[in-house]
Amino acid sequence: xxxxxxxxxxxxxxxxxxxxxxxxxxxxxxxxxxxxxxxxxxxxxxxxxxxxxxxxxxxxxxxxxxxxxxxxxxxxxxxxxxxxxxxxxxxxxxxxxxxxxxxxxxxxxxxxxxxxxxxxxxxxxxxxxxxxxxxxxxxxxxxxxxxxxxxxxxxxxxxxxxxxxxxxxxxxxxxxxxxxxxxxxxxxxxxxxxxxxxxxxxxxxxxxxxxxxxxxxxxxxxxxxxxxxxxxxxxxxxxxxxxxxxxxxxxxxxxxxxxxxxxxxxxxxxxxxxxxxxxxxxxxxxxxxxxxxxxxxxxxxxxxxxxxxxxxxxxxxxxxxxxxxxxxxxxxxxxxxxxxxxxxxxxxxxxxxxxxxxxxxxxxxxxxxxxxxxxxxxxxxxxxxxxxxxxxxxxxxxxxxxxxxxxxxxxxxxxxxxxxxxxxxxxxxxxxxxxxxxxxxxxxxxxxxxxxxxxxxxxxxxxxxxxx
Amino acid sequence: xxxxxxxxxxxxxxxxxxxxxxxxxxxxxxxxxxxxxxxxxxxxxxxxxxxxxxxxxxxxxxxxxxxxxxxxxxxxxxxxxxxxxxxxxxxxxxxxxxxxxxxxxxxxxxxxxxxxxxxxxxxxxxxxxxxxxxxxxxxxxxxxxxxxxxxxxxxxxxxxxxxxxxxxxxxxxxxxxxxxxxxxxxxxxxxxxxxxxxxxxxxxxxxxxxxxxxxxxxxxxxxxxxxxxxxxxxxxxxxxxxxxxxxxxxxxxxxxxxxxxxxxxxxxxxxxxxxxxxxxx
Ligand SMILES: Cc1cc2nc3c(=O)[nH]c(=O)nc-3n(C[C@H](O)[C@H](O)[C@H](O)COP(=O)(O)OP(=O)(O)OC[C@H]3O[C@@H](n4cnc5c(N)ncnc54)[C@H](O)[C@@H]3O)c2cc1C
Ligand SMILES: Cc1cc2nc3c(=O)[nH]c(=O)nc-3n(C[C@H](O)[C@H](O)[C@H](O)COP(=O)(O)OP(=O)(O)OC[C@H]3O[C@@H](n4cnc5c(N)ncnc54)[C@H](O)[C@@H]3O)c2cc1C
Ligand code: SF4
Ligand code: SF4
Ligand code: FES
Numbered sequence: 154x155x156x157x158x159x160x161x162x163x164x165x166x167x168x169x170x171x172x173x174x175x176x177x178x179x180x181x182x183x184x185x186x187x188x189x190x191x192x193x194x195x196x197x198x199x200x201x202x203x204x205x206x207x208x209x210x211x212x213x214x215x216x217x218x219x220x221x222x223x224x225x226x227x228x229x230x231x232x233x234x235x236x237x238x239x240x241x242x243x244x245x246x247x248x249x250x251x252x253x254x255x256x257x258x259x260x261x262x263x264x265x266x267x268x269x270x271x272x273x274x275x276x277x278x279x280x281x282x283x284x285x286x287x288x289x290x291x292x293x294x295x296x297x298x299x300x301x302x303x304x305x306x307x308x309x310x311x312x313x314x315x316x317x318x319x320x321x322x323x324x325x326x327x328x329x330x331x332x333x334x335x336x337x338x339x340x341x342x343x344x345x346x347x348x349x350x351x352x353x354x355x356x357x358x359x360x361x362x363x364x365x366x367x368x369x370x371x372x373x374x375x376x377x378x379x380x381x382x383x384x385x386x387x388x389x390x391x392x393x394x395x396x397x398x399x400x401x402x403x404x405x406x407x408x409x410x411x412x413x414x415x416x417x418x419x420x421x422x423x424x425x426x427x428x429x430x431x432x433x434x435x436x437x438x439x440x441x442x443x444x445x446x447x448x449x450x451x452x453x454x455x456x457x458x459x460x461x462x463x464x465x466x467x468x469x470x471x472x473x474x475x476x477x478x479x480x481x482x483x484x485x486x487x488x489x490x491x492x493x494x495x496x497x498x499x500x501x502x503x504x505x506x507x508x509x510x511x512x513x514x515x516x517x518x519x520x521x522x523x524x525x526x527x528x529x530x531x532x533x534x535x536x537x538x539x540x541x542x543x544x545x546x547x548x549x550x551x552x553x554x555x556x557x558x559x560x561x562x563x564x565x566x567x568x569x570x571x572x573x574x575x576x577x578x579x580x581x582x583x584x585x586x587x588x589x590x591x592x593x594x595x596x597x598x599x600x601x602x603x604x605x606x607x608x609x610x611x612x613x614x615x616x617x618x619x620x621x
Numbered sequence: 622x623x624x625x626x627x628x629x630x631x632x633x634x635x636x637x638x639x640x641x642x643x644x645x646x647x648x649x650x651x652x653x654x655x656x657x658x659x660x661x662x663x664x665x666x667x668x669x670x671x672x673x674x675x676x677x678x679x680x681x682x683x684x685x686x687x688x689x690x691x692x693x694x695x696x697x698x699x700x701x702x703x704x705x706x707x708x709x710x711x712x713x714x715x716x717x718x719x720x721x722x723x724x725x726x727x728x729x730x731x732x733x734x735x736x737x738x739x740x741x742x743x744x745x746x747x748x749x750x751x752x753x754x755x756x757x758x759x760x761x762x763x764x765x766x767x768x769x770x771x772x773x774x775x776x777x778x779x780x781x782x783x784x785x786x787x788x789x790x791x792x793x794x795x796x797x798x799x800x801x802x803x804x805x806x807x808x809x810x811x812x813x814x815x816x817x818x819x820x821x822x823x824x825x826x827x828x829x830x831x832x833x834x835x836x837x838x839x840x841x842x843x844x845x846x847x848x849x850x851x852x853x854x855x856x857x858x859x860x861x862x863x864x865x866x867x868x869x870x871x872x873x874x875x876x877x878x879x880x881x882x883x884x885x886x887x888x889x890x891x892x893x894x895x896x897x898x899x900x901x902x
Pocket of ligand 3: 207237244247249252253268272
């Protein structure tokens, strides 16, 4: 007799909105063991699990969930890590609702298995039980080659970990003073504790990967110089870190930030601990954030936590078109972020001291769908109005940074300035140079960057073996 | 960690560090800068590369104490280390045979103009340098800049040493009396602004090295944006050298003051912590 389907997802405990908007501690608290087992028991263990197709790295979802259900956490860790070397991160930040969980057999009934939360539970369990966790077998093959990885975001870390496990000698070159990429400087502590990222970085180091911080490739050495100095292959994973601005009058006023700057000051430089930490950030009282993606949600929620009284998210389309994850949008709303939808900025106004004091906006309405399939926003005449603010954060997205493309000859680019790389292998137009992650795709997701790192590692390994 | 191989106090508030950084030394060019972070909780601040020695694997920076970070740095002794030292960043100064080049520098920037004057001379230019100080006690490296220049003019604001007045006066005379093909002006923002205003009527291209507030120094944050010829540029990747006649100086000066209140708070906090530590010792 088929088991009765349980449509009640076990809720994840969270900090109350009133409390959490005043601190930088993690919002979602994670399942306890009984909650995890209860949720795991909801999985139907489908013979043809569609959930797996939704995951860019094909995690063996039913298998690890079964192990959780049977309280065999060591086994769950082993299965999970077979496909995903950063489960503690993916469990927290993957857009599950459009990936694995969207394809879950129970999704049609409105209650997919909480795969992400279970993944997070397993990863956190491993961190809490280092002595019990499955030993990672590293099958070192003697006579490996030397590979340089540029950038220590999810793409770089994953590629480096895989290559070192295949027996190669790997060095990561990272421009900043810490490893982790956007996971460290962009995504805030309350969504992804830095200790977890650090744990993953330490794990990659423990495998034998060397990480050289403070190394900007294209400046201290070019990709070609790395190849000349003895590296057999180079994997480029520098992300897409250059901020875009609105290009409207007044944008260079003081207290107008790119989201990158605001988040870097806050998260990486720990400005919320100023003056104990040296880097300041403006603690605005009335803050406007422009954009509708995850980055805008992160920036607005950081601004609240820094003490803002009112935070507006100003977005030119409607709620349905917002690219931010539903969960993050709801979190922001619960915490009191005010959404000004169908609104677009026209100019910033400043005070005598050159600080932003207001933003002039106009209203929009939605017309026909554009190339992206979303309805195109059109300006409504005569709707100009101004909003008083003392801080503005522009979260429009990012472009690839030109430092590497402009210093590497023969590297073919796309018209978006990304490096052209084969999707299946990461190969670029240049011999011995691979590329993956946001630099190849434009701003995407953690898990897709990891997937690209994995595929490139496999191809680099195959190439180096053939050459041997 | 980057070891300070040698330290020199050029004036009570201007210090020179020769830092062990072989990778940076290998690629450094005149006009580029490094980003420095003194310790775990430290801010990332840019400092111009004042010299480098590829053989020794060292890079020299010269900095003036103005706030918390530069004071913290001033407490680092030879043999001790700085946590982060990233570079070489920014575009190098354009070096070519222009003819006669005037190199004008004020304050700590004397040190940073030396490699530029040297490179200009090696490229076959006649180099006339002008160095300005507030007063006699603050004069340093007269011989060093002199040794890479064909002619050297020294001025002090109060007239306590050599010529009295601001650097813009000898610069103007020079422009009136000689054919100058290019001017390089480095120093405090006001000085660079007035040098640019001085050369403008003479239509002599004037390169300045802008010093907006920075965070990463690699084009990732946009904090360093400046307006040049009505266009927004990122000083860390598009500069720091720009055409002084095109720079929006008021905007630059306004943006440099963005954190005035926080800088005071940081200095006060740091003074308190520092005197606490001293009492403890
Ligand atoms: C605020 C924010 C929130 C996000 N939230 C989510 C989310 O919830 N879920 C999700 O899946 N995705 C999210 N993303 C997107 C996700 O973080 C990225 O898609 C992912 O990090 C890309 O990985 P990457 O390895 O390609 O590059 P990055 O993570 O960008 O890492 C690149 C690294 O390379 C370094 N580097 C750059 N240039 C050089 C150079 N010349 N030399 C040496 N090193 C260099 C950089 O300093 C950086 O450390 C978010 C992004 C941002 C900005
Ligand atoms: C490309 C470049 C090259 C520079 N080269 C030199 C040099 O060779 N020697 C030298 O003495 N100084 C140099 N500066 C200026 C130096 O970076 C600042 O003096 C230093 O950051 C001050 O930090 P603070 O904490 O001691 O002072 P604060 O009290 O924090 O600030 C004092 C003033 O310094 C500026 N400043 C503060 N933080 C930064 C920052 N992160 N980036 C840039 N400016 C900042 C601000 O205008 C501020 O008003 C350079 C700046 C740039 C952009
Ligand atoms: S890695 Fe992401 S997409 Fe894949 S199973 Fe885990 S949460 Fe789902
Ligand atoms: S589709 Fe859903 S129910 Fe089926 S195996 Fe995957 S997670 Fe379990
Ligand atoms: S300092 Fe961040 S972009 Fe220039």
